[in-house]
Ligand SMILES: O=P(O)(O)OC[C@H]1O[C@H](OP(=O)(O)OP(=O)(O)O)[C@H](O)[C@@H]1O
C-alpha cells in the first residue's frame with residue numbers, strides 16, 4: 302500500500318510563506334492562475350504574502366483541470382485517469398486571455414505528481430495567449446509563465462515543461478517528496494482526525 306502523508310493547514314500556510322520571497326524576487330508575478338481544486342487554497346494564501354505594501358493584491362484567475370479519479374478501493378488515494386479534463390478555462394473572447402499578454406503569470410497547484418496536469422496547463426495557456434496576442438494585434442508578445450507547487454514528487458514524469466522554463470528556474474516546489482500519497486486538509490471530511498494523523502507523523 303502506498304504511504305500516506307497528512308499535511309495540515311498550518312503547514313500549507315508556512316510552505317507558502319517560506320516560498321513567497323523567492324517568487325517576489327525571481328518570478329515577479331503580475332497575476333496568478335490557480336489550477337483547481339487543489340491550487341485554490343495555496344493561491345489565496347500566497348496572495349497575502351505576495352502583496353507589496355502600498356500595492357493592490359495580485360489577481361487570481363482560476364482554471365479547472367482534472368486528471369485523477371477514485372478507481373481503487375482506498376477512498377483517499379486516487380489514480381490518474383487517461384486524460385486531463387477541462388472543467389473551467391479562461392475565456393478567449395472576453396479578453397480574459399488577452400489580459401495575460403506581456404505579464405508574468407504564476408501558475409499555482411498543490412502537487413506535481415506525474416506532471417501531466419502542469420504540462421497541459423502550460424502548453425494550452427501558451428497556445429491561447431499566442432492566439433489572443435494575434436487577435437489583439439500584439440504580434441509576438443507572450444506571457445512569461447512560472448510555476449509554484451507545494452509538493453513535487455521525485456519520480457519519473459510523464460509530462461514535461463518547456464525547457465526555457467526549467468533553464469530559467471521558473472519552477473518552484475516548496476517541498477520535494479518521494480512517491481507518496483499526500484492528503485491535503487481541504488480533502489478531509491474529519492479535520493480533527495486528519496490533524497491527529499499529521500501530528501502522529503511528526504512524532
Ligand atoms: O502531476 P499530475 O499527475 O498531473 O497530478 C497533479 C494534479 O492532480 C490533482 O488534481 P486532480 O486531477 O485530482 O483534480 P482536483 O484538483 O480537482 O481534485 C492535483 O490537484 C494536480 O492538479
Ligand SMILES: Nc1nc2[nH]cnc2c(=O)[nH]1
Pocket residue numbers: 369412414481482483484485488
Ligand atoms: N491529494 C492528492 N492529489 C494528488 N494528485 C496527484 N497526486 C496527488 C497526491 O499525492 N495527493
